[in-house]
Amino acid sequence: MTDAETFECPSPDCSRTFGGQGEFTEHINTEHAGEYQRDDWPDTPAGRQTRRDREESDEE
Numbered sequence: 001m002t003d004a005e006t007f008e009c010p011s012p013d014c015s016r017t018f019g020g021q022g023e024f025t026e027h028i029n030t031e032h033a034g035e036y037q038r039d040d041w042p043d044t045p046a047g048r049q050t051r052r053d054r055e056e057s058d059e060e
């Protein structure tokens with residue numbers, strides 16, 4: 001039994017899960033780049049976390 005953090009794709013059309021945020025972010029950027037631009041898209045903790053990371057790098 002492990003307690004590893006996993007990241008589940010927030011897209012309703014996709015139910016993939018990832019063992020690391022790097023893989024998760026890469027998947028989002030590759031497979032859901034268009035959806036991901038929407039402000040209201042990923043309404044999950046993992047989605048918000050990824051979106052926040054992206055906003056941090058986009059702004060400024």
Ligand SMILES: [Zn+2]
Binds near residue numbers: 014015027
């Ligand atoms: Zn996906």
